[in-house]
Amino acid sequence: MxxxxxxxxxxxxxxxxxxxxxxxxxxxxxxxxxxxxRSPDDKKEATKLAVETAKMLLTIAIAVLVAVGAFVQFALRDSGVGWLSSSMILFGLSAISLLASMKEGLTVISEAYKRADGVTHPNDVAWSTTPLRKSLNKQAFFGLIALFLLIAGLVSTALESRKSIALAGLTSSPLTIEGEWTELRIVTRQPNEAIHRVGTLPITLTCK
Incomplete structure (x- = not known):
């Protein structure tokens, strides 16, 4: 032969x-x-590498989720952004994407354990990346989407940021406000609110 x-x-x-x-x-x-x-040891190492990658992405997702919470507090407290603003929507979508990424990462770890233990695919090789590939790709995809939404939320927060200036303790002399604005809100203690839309003309206030 x-x-x-x-x-x-x-x-x-x-x-x-x-x-x-x-x-x-x-x-x-x-x-x-x-x-x-491909020896069983090769497949075992490949599977372990896939699981470690899922764990790393899971850790990153948790850290970014904490960062999203901090950015939400900053936007609401310091930047004057409302709950129904585009910034809050983008931050919310980012958090949802992170949770989806974490779910896929846990699926990768669970599937690798079940296959190695014989709970699933008992007649196939114990170590294989084939059942993990789809979930691992989804985990990375949702993570990238979450980062993109987070960056978009930060940009939106910068554009929607509103600053408040307290005028308490001023004398009764006239106060002139000059500059350019998209919306100027003047709130008194009663409370009464006067809204001045886009404009550049000076506004004179008399504090009492």
Whole structure:
């Protein structure tokens, strides 16, 4: 015989044992997998690397989620952004994307454990990245979407930022406000509110 392919021999044995036991077929399937150039140790290391990647992305998602909470407080307290503003919507979508990313990461870890323990795919090789690939890709995708939404929320906060200046304690002399604004709100203690839309003309106030 000019050439001998051991994989062809395994295929022939599989055909002969088509009516054999499940254990025999599983053994031949494992032998064929080893002859194809990837040992169980290689697959085990690849699976462990996928799980470690999922854990790393999960840790990053938790840190970014905490950062989103801090940015929300900053936008509401210091920048005067409202709850129904575009900034809050973007921050909310970012948090949802992070939670989705974390869910996919936990799925990766769970699937790797179940397959190794024989809970799922008991007749297949114990270590494989095939069932993890889809969830791992989704985890990375949702993480990137969350970062994009977070950056968009920060930009929106900067554009929507409103500053408040307290005028308490001033004398009754006239006070002139000059400059350019998109919306100027003047609130008194009663409370009464006067809103001046886009404009550049000076406004004179008399404090009492």
């Amino acid at each position: 000019e050439s001998f392919d051991p994989r062809r021999a395994v295929d022939a044995l599989t055909a002969l044992l088509a009516g054999g036991s499940e254990e025999d077929r599983a053994y031949l399937k494992e032998a064929k997998a080893r002859l194809e150039g």
